[in-house]
Amino acid sequence: MSEIKNWMLQGSYFETCNCETACPCVWLQPPTTGDCKLLAAWHIDQGQLDGKSLDGLNVAMACYSPGNMKDGNWQAALYVDERADDSQFDALVQIFSGRQGGHPAILMSFVGEVLGVKKVKIDYQRQGGARCVTIPNIAQAEIESIQGITGGPATINNPPLCVVTSHPSIVAKSKKYQYQDYDKNWEFSERNGYFSAFVYQP
Secondary structure (H helix, E strand, O other): OOOOOOEEEEEEEEEEOOOOOOOHHHHOOOOOOOOEEEEEEEEEEEEEEOOEEOOOOEEEEEEEEOOOHHHOOEEEEEEEEOOOOHHHHHHHHHHHOOOOOHHHHHHHOOEEEEEEEEEEOOEEEEEOOEEEEEEOOOEEEEEEEOEOOOOOEOEEOOOOOOOOOOOOEEEEEEEEEEEEEOOEEEEEOOOEEEEEEEEEOO
């Protein structure tokens, strides 16, 4: 692993996959359909690595798990905001590939194959209980929160496996989820989603 530097990211994240709501993978149970086809996206409100500002940038990752996610063997593809300069791109790749420790390193420990890393246009939108990300010619995903029985959004807190540990996950359902890159071609709707604020650090 690279020398761990001083870094921190905070902002907004969401994910969607092919599982029924709510995705059983966070409880270490098998995916609804036997495999998991996941897309996660992050908008960084404030962030830095070794003093290099990462404010305002977006990152996305597509993951394929051939079975129970806890068993690993994931394939992953990383997408970094085209607005990032070379040093920002390198910083984000270091963090999200797990080379700078923290929760991203735990997530990447499940990955057996990195399909690639690309610098692309990423449009990340958040409005109320809705989240949307668009990567032209690669991905489009839109989710909306599910209301809880006592009012407000339904949440899951501190499951055994999750993309974000710093905040409870708001449970959502996808309006649209489409991804096509490498050898993958997925399209789903009315499936699982989660979103929340996030904080990552070593």
